[in-house]
Amino acid sequence: ALLYVGKLIVDQVVLLNHNASSQNDHHYLWQLVAAEFGLALLTDALNRLINLLDSLLGDQFSNHTSIRLMRHAATLDLDQFEDSVFYDKLERARQQTVGRTVLLSQVMSQVQDVISMAFLITGLIAFSPWLILLLLISIIPAFLGESYFNNQNYALTRSQTPERRELDYLRYLGASDETAKEIKLFNLADFVINRFKTLSDKFYADNTKLAIKRSAWGTFFSVLGSIGYYSAYVFILIKTVNGQITVGSLTFLAGSFRQLRSLMEGILTRFAAVSQGAIYLVDFLEFFEIKPKIAVAAKPLPFPNPVKQGFTFEDVGFQYHNSENWANRHLNFTLHPAEKLALVGENGAGKTTLVKLLARLYDPTEGRILLDGIDLKQYKIEDLRFNIGVIFQDYIRYQMTLSQNIAVGNIAEISNSSLIKKAAHESLADVLAEKLPGQYNQWLGRKFNDGVELSGGEWQKVALARAYMKDSQLLILDEPTAALDARAEYE
Template sequence: MSLRSLTSSRRIRDIFGNTTQLLRLVWQATPLYLVLSLIVTGVKALLPALMLVVNKAIVDLVIANWGNSDLDWQPFIDLVVMRFALSLLGGILNQVNLYVSQIFNDKFVLYANYVLLEKAIQLDLAHFESAEFYDTLSRAQSSGISYPQKVVKTITALFGQALTLVSLLGLLIQFNWTIVPLLFFTSLPSFWTSVIYSGRRYWMMRRETQAGRLSDYLKQVLTQQSFAKEVRLFNLGEHLLREWRGIRQDFNSKSAVIAERYAKMRGISGVLVSIGFYFAYGWTLVRTVAGQISVGDFTMYTGAFSQSQELLPAILQNIAQIYESNLYVSQFFEFLSLKPQVIDAVYAEPFPQPIRKGLVLQDVTFTYPGASKPTLCNLNLQIKPGESIALVGLNGAGKTTLLKLITRLYDVESGMITIDDIPLQNISLPELRNNIGVLNQDFARYQLSAKDNISFGNLTKRDNLALIEEAAINAGANRVIETLEEGYQAILGKMFKGGVELSGGQWQKIGMARAFMSNAPILILDEPTAALDAIAEYELFEKFRALTAGKMTFFVSHRFSTVQLADRIVVLENSRIVEVGSHQELMSNKGLYAQMFGLQASSYNL
């Protein structure tokens, strides 16, 4: 088999490649309105042929009674009423179809978005740290809602067009069966042109995914508040605007080349369609003049051929559209096919309540996907219940990575982390995370109410205002909220109307309050005081010991005044634990910790 025939058969197979999966998705979204849409389309599809039959009867009746003074008008009235009824039914079905289509579209868009977002929240953190993932997500978001709708609309239209064509061909076969292959052969070039150029445009769009994401990112930089200050201070506006425009113009140029070639081929195939129509028209005219068919037959057959001539290319064009849309829909299902790696065990165990033995790291090694060397290598450490651990080391030593492993945002590459001798992978994932309170340095700043920002730390207590206020007091966030006119109902950030922007330190207090909402036995604080001033930091750590009493606490900090509060300090260097001990023990060892402490202390003595 030749390469060309292989390519052709592959295109034909791909035309309906995702249709079964897509129809299943549509059925799950809105089965009732899918069925209603098909019924309305089916009934509408039969009207053109019925109208032609009635028109033929009227024309033949007029000619038969031409010049008849003693005319019986009842047959005329019956036919006109029948034609009016068909016309009225068509109008009613059009309005019903508009209503059904709108409801159908709304329901499907809601469901498709829900499915996409549901998949997004199931995926691992590793996915969101991959450029390839964002390409896949971008393609799914751009094509995952509009193109599935297009496929369903096109299939529904195709169903109606097929019924109409069958009814029209039934009329044409009465005239001469050779009309049918003439219709098909003159329409095929237009169909194949659409298939070929749809594929070319799809692959061009797919290759341009990353460039498209870059242009979208530059647009965000030019329009979002977080970049506005620097864009103006460094006069970046014109430069970034030129970069954005260059990317879009390059895309438009490539698109124009494909559009130009497509237009030429469509023009050529359109000539073939016209030749076919006028050949059949002339043939019908000759037979009518020869008296072989009536004038009514002439109007019916030419009308049927004319409508079929329009309908068949439209059907083939819709099939080509399904092919193109299926290419884009495949990107939606490509995203839905992604699988998380961090998942619950088949027989997950509950989180130990209370923790009796502690948390143990046994020869833990971890390498980020795509990295050439491990971020953590052969870590061994035992933490007792209620013990506080400070993680210290230079940037990139693996402190935050270790916390990600404890919370199972990633799974260890080798070795094991256990709580009371239970491997983390065997503990129910929701229970594990419910029992670990976390405040990251890059904590989320939700552009929602102050109440939401704090209560997200423990959704089960979202309506417990007393607990929310207590958490805010413990974090020092209550003084921030007291300055807001709407208090805990105030919208934070400037994204929505009436929102109030906070300083970095104020946001961090809100984030701390979120962490303190949790009654979890394990607390993780990654640079908890990075944005706080010296006074706020002192006040926070006055309460810190009381708030963390009885909890296993991990915190990362570059401020050694904070680090000294820990029961033990773990020092990481070059992916390994190099020192463990209290502040006094590590200072007397005169190792890396003592060196780092001395350098920081000397900066205060300048």
């Protein structure tokens, strides 16, 4: 529309220069200028609206998909998180939580450009249908090439997933407060950096090879497009010189052909980009196809209160995914109510695995676990885990306040300060709280808000407090005093 109004303006100016003009002719010229001004403002407003929506929806999409990803991950089994193939899928899904809203803006731009293209095609067809055919011949090869290289780029990106995860891990190793001690003590900086450089150089080489090939073919297709454009331009110039069309028509047709070529290239390129984006979204959806293996009973039973007979292991064995070795096998024993049982064994004997079986973080590969004579699988998982208090030896050091660090043991009671203080007292973490500048509101760790770093023993007291946040019928402590001093261990 802008080009056509521009054509009318040029023709009107030529007319006013060569002929005696009336006041009405001048009035018509200024009407055309006003119309072009209005169209320019409308075009700018539409472009700004698209950019605004793209920005706002980008944040919304990233937040929504990240939450959805975390919610689904929370439903999956622990052993699935211990599989490298799972982590590849998770990494690819995480990458799709950012930037995919460009698909929406591209679709909106497509609609806008298709409308503009319809007006331009109408004008060109009225002049010469052959120009449209010439335009298609010059553009379609570029579209096919773009589609081909999009698929090549996706295949390369997908194949690089494990190495990309390793690069992220090496970045963490090379610059983290949690690894700095050993990096310095064992002089590992060069080792980590060299490994990172080897992987990143390989990434660069693979990406460069594809980029050069893509650029070379892109240049060839661009030359084809330029030949098509200038062939049409020469054709239009000849018609103008021969007096078959006006100067205004020359500007309209030349501009229309140039803009139509640009629009069609944009539409085809965006179509290829949307197709590529859809391919990448498959990675996001693929993660949601992973389903938990731990089955939930059709009519789950509530956890018995109180437990009467206890937990019974009947020839229980567990084998990790993709492992030929058994972590546990032929376990037969009963844990009675009010009984204290110590599990003693070598490292790797399967003590922690047994704990995870009790909490149904794993299900036995063979045999079964009974609670009061009923298979553990028949109980409601949430009830089971609420009634089992577990503190693992590799507990998490949350970069949160002391109060929040304790409350994670029973997050529903995060606002119950008296219960939090009671749990801290039972684990001796209350003495620690009194020494901290912010007491229970003090941030722990160095990552946020002027946090305070604790010693290993102090962190273990905080972790122990989590176990006391619930009135659990079964309390499991996996090496709970490993980092405590002798007095604290005795107490």
